[in-house]
Amino acid sequence: MNERLPSGNRHLDAILNGGLLKNAINLIIGIPGSGKTILSQQIAFHNAVSERPALFLSTLSEPLDKVLRYAESLQFFDRAAVHKGRIVYEDMGQVLGEQGLDDVMEFVDRLLKDVNPGVVVIDSFRAFHALAPDVSSFRRFLYALTRRLTAASTTSIWNAPYSRAQAVDEAEFAVADGIIALDLKLVAARELRVLQVMKLRGSGFQSGEHVYRITDAGLLVFPRLADARDQTRYELSAGRSESGIAALDDLLGGTGYWSGATTLIVGPSGIGKTLMGLHFLYEGARVGEPGVLATFQENVSQLSRIAASFGWSIEDKNVKVMSRGLIDLNIDEWVYDLLGLVDATNSKRVVIDSLSDLLTAAVDPVRFREWMSSLIQRFTRAGVSLMLTNEVPDLFQLQRISDEAISHLADNVVLLQYVREGAELARTLTVLKTRAMPHRPVIHRYEITSQGFVLGDVMPLTG
Amino acid sequence: MPTHENRAVYSIGAVARMLAVPVSTLRAWEERYGVVTPSRSEGAQRLYSRGQVEQLRYVKEKIESGMSAADAHRLLAQDLQTGQLPATQVAHDADRLPLVLIAERDAYAANLEYFLRTEGCEVAVAMNATQAKLHFDERGPDVVLIDLLISGGAGFRLLADFASRGTARLVAVSAIDSADEALRLGAAAFLRKPLEPLLLVSTIRDLLGTSALVRSVGEQRVKS
Numbered sequence: 100m101n102e103r104l105p106s107g108n109r110h111l112d113a114i115l116n117g118g119l120l121k122n123a124i125n126l127i128i129g130i131p132g133s134g135k136t137i138l139s140q141q142i143a144f145h146n147a148v149s150e151r152p153a154l155f156l157s158t159l160s161e162p163l164d165k166v167l168r169y170a171e172s173l174q175f176f177d178r179a180a181v182h183k184g185r186i187v188y189e190d191m192g193q194v195l196g197e198q199g200l201d202d203v204m205e206f207v208d209r210l211l212k213d214v215n216p217g218v219v220v221i222d223s224f225r226a227f228h229a230l231a232p233d234v235s236s237f238r239r240f241l242y243a244l245t246r247r248l249t250a251a252s253t254t255s256i257w258n259a260p261y262s263r264a265q266a267v268d269e270a271e272f273a274v275a276d277g278i279i280a281l282d283l284k285l286v287a288a289r290e291l292r293v294l295q296v297m298k299l300r301g302s303g304f305q306s307g308e309h310v311y312r313i314t315d316a317g318l319l320v321f322p323r324l325a326d327a328r329d330q331t332r333y334e335l336s337a338g339r340s341e342s343g344i345a346a347l348d349d350l351l352g353g354t355g356y357w358s359g360a361t362t363l364i365v366g367p368s369g370i371g372k373t374l375m376g377l378h379f380l381y382e383g384a385r386v387g388e389p390g391v392l393a394t395f396q397e398n399v400s401q402l403s404r405i406a407a408s409f410g411w412s413i414e415d416k417n418v419k420v421m422s423r424g425l426i427d428l429n430i431d432e433w434v435y436d437l438l439g440l441v442d443a444t445n446s447k448r449v450v451i452d453s454l455s456d457l458l459t460a461a462v463d464p465v466r467f468r469e470w471m472s473s474l475i476q477r478f479t480r481a482g483v484s485l486m487l488t489n490e491v492p493d494l495f496q497l498q499r500i501s502d503e504a505i506s507h508l509a510d511n512v513v514l515l516q517y518v519r520e521g522a523e524l525a526r527t528l529t530v531l532k533t534r535a536m537p538h539r540p541v542i543h544r545y546e547i548t549s550q551g552f553v554l555g556d557v558m559p560l561t562g
Numbered sequence: 563m564p565t566h567e568n569r570a571v572y573s574i575g576a577v578a579r580m581l582a583v584p585v586s587t588l589r590a591w592e593e594r595y596g597v598v599t600p601s602r603s604e605g606a607q608r609l610y611s612r613g614q615v616e617q618l619r620y621v622k623e624k625i626e627s628g629m630s631a632a633d634a635h636r637l638l639a640q641d642l643q644t645g646q647l648p649a650t651q652v653a654h655d656a657d658r659l660p661l662v663l664i665a666e667r668d669a670y671a672a673n674l675e676y677f678l679r680t681e682g683c684e685v686a687v688a689m690n691a692t693q694a695k696l697h698f699d700e701r702g703p704d705v706v707l708i709d710l711l712i713s714g715g716a717g718f719r720l721l722a723d724f725a726s727r728g729t730a731r732l733v734a735v736s737a738i739d740s741a742d743e744a745l746r747l748g749a750a751a752f753l754r755k756p757l758e759p760l761l762l763v764s765t766i767r768d769l770l771g772t773s774a775l776v777r778s779v780g781e782q783r784v785k786s
Contacts, residue, residue: 154714162669164737164755167711171738182743187714190667193689214714 104254107145111320114305120277122252128261129281134313135258139220141317144175147185151217155188158226163190174316200240211251224257276300287462310431321431326473340484343382346554359482361475365489366515372488376450383448384417390448393421395456409551428460454489510534570601570609576750577610595635605742659684660770663703665694677759691716710736722747731769
């Protein structure tokens with residue numbers, strides 16, 4: 100494999116299969132404001148060492164002082180690195196403004212000798228176009244510059260304000276070994292920043308669009324959760340995860356769900372889906388299996404009250420609540436928070452409440468299916484039991500279990516429904532599906548008491 | 563009061579020179595009376611504003627007229643509380659044209675040159691570190707303004723070099739906070755870019771000794 104220059108961002112390096120191509124020409128393209136200057140400086144600072152400093156050359160797009168002023172507020176900006184010359188900022192504006200491409204070449208040549216940089220950033224590369232009297236002299240300059248930079252064994256990062264569509268037209272795209280595009284998409288009236296690797300010579304990379312955010316820490320990238328179906332065999336857990344509802348465990352073959360299984364709880368509003376999730380988590384906490392409740396609906400104090408009314412505490416060290424509002428929530432970003440929390444707490448049980456909320460955030464149903472199946476696969480292989488709640492609009496006689504074909508991904512499906520009994524509504528539970536377990540698909544009455552979920556008799560068949 | 567009066571700019575050494583008061587005395591006043599307390603750079607070096615230099619000058623004048631240091635500070639504290647701040651008096655008389663060397667990139671340099679000339683300074687402009695060295699050797703400037711990031715950060719070396727000669731007052735400027743580094747290398751003042759022309763001009767005048775602030779202290783020395 101080609102040598103890599105790590106970006107300093109774990110997720111971006113994963114997308115790039117290790118990092119930018121070392122001793123090569125890497126192009127970062129994107130509309131103004133997409134974070135090219137930030138990303139290139141982030142990489143420069145991460146790789147700057149005294150023996151091979153990083154060289155940042157500004158051209159005509161932005162005065163160097165302004166670049167510096169904004170950069171200084173970013174967390175990765177290390178003033179000592181600038182003071183000690185580990186990173187060298189230089190303005191090419193003067194050379195570009197008054198002289199020609201030959202002088203630019205001479206200027207770069209001198210810097211390559213003086214600084215001996217390991218990384219050279221040119222921000223932005225497009226300024227050179229304007230200086231070339233015609234296309235052929237630009238190409239000559241481009242090839243000569245590429246040769247010099249390659250001879251000096253430096254990794255080049257050229258920023259250019261091109262869109263992905265323009266990326267094929269300009270000469271520098273043919274010369275570049277790696278191309279990263281930063282773009283802004285409008286999805287359901289929400290702005291979404293996406294990063295896409297368009298080219299990485301001699302190397303694989305994670306294809307498609309990856310969401311990113313510009314923060315004080317630089318660009319935070321969230322690789323699209325799209326794991327290929329992993330065909331390798333894995334250890335199926337022989338253990339069971341008890342549901343926390345004794346009578347339901349009986350229905351599930353006596354000892355609850357298989358550990359690592361995915362369970363879908365379907366039902367209308369207010370019927371007790373969240374409560375089933377809480378039973379599952381607090382049963383885990385009781386037997387020493389930590390768990391995470393990922394919720395969008397309840398604010399934590401509300402949730403605290405609900406849990407307390409059944410004798411549970413959300414302060415329980417084995418139950419962590421991850422609560423996020425749906426506004427501007429991005430599932431690819433969100434999932435790394437969840438995976439991180441599950442990892443950090445060594446959780447074995449996860450409840451996502453609810454699937455319908457996630458789908459709202461996902462916007463694109465096709466992408467959502469891919470995402471969901473990747474997430475389920477990750478949890479299954481890690482032996483983490485997942486419970487998903489899904490709200491359906493029908494109070495009686497459910498028409499569909501889930502919109503996005505999630506039910507076929509789930510190992511278990513539990514249906515909660517209202518049934519009319521004269522003037523009253525009774526709550527009922529049916530285990531619709533359990534994978535690799537015997538179960539009895541009968542309709543049970545249940546009640547919600549201060550003890551929580553209490554399963555009752557089988558419903559008699561009536562009209 | 564204009565904001566440039568409050569910007570922390572001067573090293574304790576520069577203030578001591580301007581007022582002809584020893585550095586140790588300035589420190590002692592600060593510790594004992596706590597009335598004029600300079601801000602600190604990230605590396606905890608003292609940085610005085612112009613306003614504070616005025617306040618210290620006031621204290622010095624009172625002491626010279628026979629008041630004790632404690633009373634002078636008490637009086638200053640009262641005045642500060644009632645908002646009667648010692649005013650800056652900039653004199654526009656210069657016996658000769660002082661020479662300011664500017665080591666700064668293009669657009670900025672032209673701007674600074676203009677402002678300083680209108681203030682009655684002779685100005686030499688160097689666009690890079692090599693030129694700056696040549697000008698320094700040939701013309702012996704009174705004040706040098708150095709952008710630390712000129713010629714890819716060569717300004718730091720330039721500053722240390724000029725400071726070691728001890729012939730000129732040095733003003734360091736930079737787009738990023740480099741006050742510590744600049745003072746350590748021997749700058750009398752550090753200014754953060756973008757530069758405010760008024761602040762720059764008064765800083766240079768103070769360092770040249772052409773402002774009333776500096777002239778009025780003469781050669782008298784004050785003991786702590």
